[in-house]
Amino acid sequence: MNKNTAFITGAAGGIGSALAKRLARTGHNLFLTDYNESVHELATALTNEYKIQAWSECADISDEEALRTLAARAIETMGGCAILVNCAGVSPKGNGGPIPLESVKIAEWDKVMRINLTAPFILCQEIIPQMAQAGYGRVVNVASRSGRMHVPPAGLDYHASKAGMIGLSRALAGIYACNGVTVNCVAPGRVDTPMTKTTKPELLAQAQQLIPARRFASPDEIAASIEFLVSPDASYISGSCMDVNGGVYMN
Numbered sequence: 001m002n003k004n005t006a007f008i009t010g011a012a013g014g015i016g017s018a019l020a021k022r023l024a025r026t027g028h029n030l031f032l033t034d035y036n037e038s039v040h041e042l043a044t045a046l047t048n049e050y051k052i053q054a055w056s057e058c059a060d061i062s063d064e065e066a067l068r069t070l071a072a073r074a075i076e077t078m079g080g081c082a083i084l085v086n087c088a089g090v091s092p093k094g095n096g097g098p099i100p101l102e103s104v105k106i107a108e109w110d111k112v113m114r115i116n117l118t119a120p121f122i123l124c125q126e127i128i129p130q131m132a133q134a135g136y137g138r139v140v141n142v143a144s145r146s147g148r149m150h151v152p153p154a155g156l157d158y159h160a161s162k163a164g165m166i167g168l169s170r171a172l173a174g175i176y177a178c179n180g181v182t183v184n185c186v187a188p189g190r191v192d193t194p195m196t197k198t199t200k201p202e203l204l205a206q207a208q209q210l211i212p213a214r215r216f217a218s219p220d221e222i223a224a225s226i227e228f229l230v231s232p233d234a235s236y237i238s239g240s241c242m243d244v245n246g247g248v249y250m251n
């Protein structure tokens with residue numbers, strides 16, 4: 001198993017693309033996916049700049065069959081997959097306050113669950129067994145502060161999906177620790193990415209004042225935490241949830 005092989009979902013996004021750049025810089029071959037087609041330009045740019053191999057494929061990760069096919073292709077293309085980072089996610093926003101329980105539509109709830117929780121689960125199902133067989137693997141699931149505490153105006157579905165991701169990661173960490181496979185979460189607070197820009201500016205200013213660091217994270221600060229957890233150095237950390245939030249939630 002080549003330890004420098006990574007599969008990243010949401011790779012065209014703020015955090016995913018920052019992570020792809022970091023891993024490319026340290027010589028990882030990458031299989032990048034997103035439904036945003038800019039993922040292809042990123043793969044080409046990284047291949048040219050860092051002399052690694054980066055493959056890209058567009059897919060909607062809420063489509064189970066497409067996702068399973070994609071995982072198989074990533075393993076085949078890279079000759080095994082030592083690192084899985086589930087970074088894709090969606091965060092439907094309310095009007096600023098807590099979202100009324102009665103207003104949540106099941107279709108929307110299901111969509112958020114499929115993208116934020118079921119897709120990472122399916123990828124773990126497809127990718128962890130070959131890690132366990134090789135005796136080495138690193139999985140990082142990008143959760144959220146919303147999986148740790150109440151964060152208005154994040155949706156009820158978003159809170160539940162991210163808390164579910166933390167529970168899933170702990171269960172998998174317990175099962176696969178004896179196979180050299182670690183499974184951890186990174187739980188970002190507010191990050192300066194396109195996802196955050198969907199919130200109204202006045203609410204963003206208020207949110208910033210509540211953070212001890214008085215600023216949002218850069219995508220690269222989150223990517224740096226993930227980079228550590230997927231490195232061989234993080235060999236004895238499993239089942240953890242690393243809070244990366246400027247001090248706004250401490251556990």
Ligand SMILES: NC(=O)c1ccc[n+]([C@@H]2O[C@H](COP(=O)([O-])OP(=O)(O)OC[C@H]3O[C@@H](n4cnc5c(N)ncnc54)[C@H](O)[C@@H]3O)[C@@H](O)[C@H]2O)c1
Pocket residue numbers: 009010011012013014015016033034035036059060061062086087088089090091115142143144145187188189190191192193194195196
């Ligand atoms: N930005 C924040 O403040 C923040 C805070 C906490 C957690 N997070 C989490 O970090 C992760 C990365 O988010 P980001 O901030 O980089 O946001 P982003 O919107 O920049 O990136 C998310 C990426 O996921 C992709 N994606 C969404 N749905 C998809 C689907 N069905 N199929 C394929 N790709 C899909 C998008 O195209 C996008 O490129 C997410 O899981 C998010 O929940 C973000």
